Amino acid sequence: MKCAICGKEMTKGFWFHVKSHGLTREEYEAKYSSEEITEEVESTEDVQQENIPQQEADPLADLLKEYNITLAQLREILDKELSDKKEPEKSAADLILEDIKATADSATEQAMKMAGPDELTTNDLHIAEALDKVCGYYVTKVTSNPKTWHLRKRSLRRRD
Numbered sequence: 001m002k003c004a005i006c007g008k009e010m011t012k013g014f015w016f017h018v019k020s021h022g023l024t025r026e027e028y029e030a031k032y033s034s035e036e037i038t039e040e041v042e043s044t045e046d047v048q049q050e051n052i053p054q055q056e057a058d059p060l061a062d063l064l065k066e067y068n069i070t071l072a073q074l075r076e077i078l079d080k081e082l083s084d085k086k087e088p089e090k091s092a093a094d095l096i097l098e099d100i101k102a103t104a105d106s107a108t109e110q111a112m113k114m115a116g117p118d119e120l121t122t123n124d125l126h127i128a129e130a131l132d133k134v135c136g137y138y139v140t141k142v143t144s145n146p147k148t149w150h151l152r153k154r155s156l157r158r159r160d
């Protein structure tokens with residue numbers, strides 16, 4: 001249909017375009033005869049809606065028309081938008097917690113398997129921590145290349 005303000009012809013986003021002139025749909029229709037508008041529209045699907053006379057202000061319908069989408073499409077967009085926003089927040093925090101817990105768990109598990117000898121070495125900080133906290137060892141020194149924690153049984157230290 002043709003814009004009565006600037007004369008531009010378009011098939012989609014007409015009311016959105018009208019808005020760009022700073023007019024609402026109501027203002028546009030009041031200013032330019034609605035007869036002219038409906039004639040222009042005759043061949044499009046909009047005709048039926050256009051001709052319903054009792055139509056009151058329907059912001060949702062206007063919105064759909066403005067973006068030239070159906071209600072189902074709008075719903076799809078909102079579903080996607082809202083689920084995108086909600087889930088990553090939750091699962092990101094969950095993943096971090098799970099990761100920390102899993103790392104600590106497996107380190108503790110390995111530390112318990114290693115525990116026994118008077119002296120131990122490990123290249124894993126988490127295992128060194130687990131040996132210290134859970135298995136009764138203490139770190140005697142840390143060497144590099146590769147970084148290695150040397151641990152000793154605490155019970156031996158007491159006797160020293």
Ligand SMILES: [Zn+2]
Pocket residue numbers: 003004005006007008017018021
């Ligand atoms: Zn225009």
